[in-house]
Amino acid sequence: MIHIGDYIEQFINWLTLNFAPFFDAVKVVVESIVNSVEWVLMFPPFYVIIILVAFLAWKRTGWGIMLFTLAGLSLIWGMGYWAETMATLALILSSAFIALLLGIPLGIWAAKNELAGKMIRPMLDLMQTMPAFVYLIPAVLFFGLGKVPGAFATVIFSMPPAVRLTTLGLRQVPKDIVEATRSFGASSRQLLFKVELPLALPTILAGVNQTIMMALSMVVISAMIAAGGLGEVVLKGITQLKIGLGFEGGIAVVILAIILDRITQSFGLKTSAKA
Structure with missing residues (x-):
């Protein structure tokens, strides 16, 4: 019998024991990021956030998604899950930001x-x-329970699309454009930032969209380790067999997912149209 799990467990335990100060420092940084974003989202009255998000939806996508945003976020507030939704959104934005910071x-x-x-x-x-x-x-072994291990697991789960689509976008840049740029004496840095990244931007933005959507799906699962938010509502519905509670949490997640998807998707589509 080959017990690979035993070796992985030993390695994880070794990391936990020998890199505890590093994990503590990471926990402080990530926790401060998540709490700061959550404070920004919770500080204004709910209707200010609804109006701002609806305005962004109108500017990026038009009247349809704007009306859906107004109705959807108002429904979430009416159901009494505004604080949980903002906590989930803060964790999504923080995790996606870290995933993109590493992935791109x-x-x-x-x-x-x-x-x-x-x-x-x-x-x-x-x-x-x-x-x-x-x-x-x-995540629990490194950081204990709470938002930080939830963010850690979410970053790991949501980072691959950012890496893959960034790589794909850069490799799809036409070779003749690259060669022409080099023939004019451009350095590798100038080639990357002034030619390749702008041309690959629509594909990279598609990766941003997928990263955010995968972060949303993982944030719900992270409720199992006390990450809170809408995932906790859904988890309570499952563990307590409360069908209505589970569906209310699920509806709030769907509304948030559609709003985030349409708004982030619009950046890639409009960038592609300009190109």
Whole structure:
């Protein structure tokens, strides 16, 4: 019998024991980010947030999604889940920001370095196919219970699309444009920031959209380790067999998902249209 799990468990325990100060520092930073975003979302009255999000939806997508945003967020407030929704949104935005901060540079590296691309690709396959619940185990060991392990698990789960689509976008840049830019004496840095990234931007923004949507799906699962938010509402509905409570939490998640998807998707579509 080959017990790979035993070796993985030993490795995780070794990390927990020897890198405790590092994990404590990460916990402080991530917790401050999540709490700051949540404070920003909770500080104004609910109707101010609704109006601002609806205005953004109108500017980016038009009247249809704006009306849906007004109705959907008002329904969430009417059901009494405004605080939980803002907590979920704060965790999504914070986790997606960290995932993009790590994922986009990794995608650039994988696109520029063939060896790096071959090394990163299997890791992304593992991150995407591993059952989401498995990420909760090391997250709890490293950071305990709460929002931080939820954010950690969400970052791991949602980062692959950012890496893959950044790599794909850069590799799809026409070779003749790259060669022409180099022939004019552009440096590698100028080529990347002034030619390749602008041309790859629609694909990268599609990765941003997918990262945010995957973060939303993982944030709900993270309620199992006391991350709070709408996931906790859904979890209570399941554990207490309260069908109505579970559906109310699920409806709030669906409304939030549609709003985030349409708004973030619009950035990629409009950028692609301009190109």
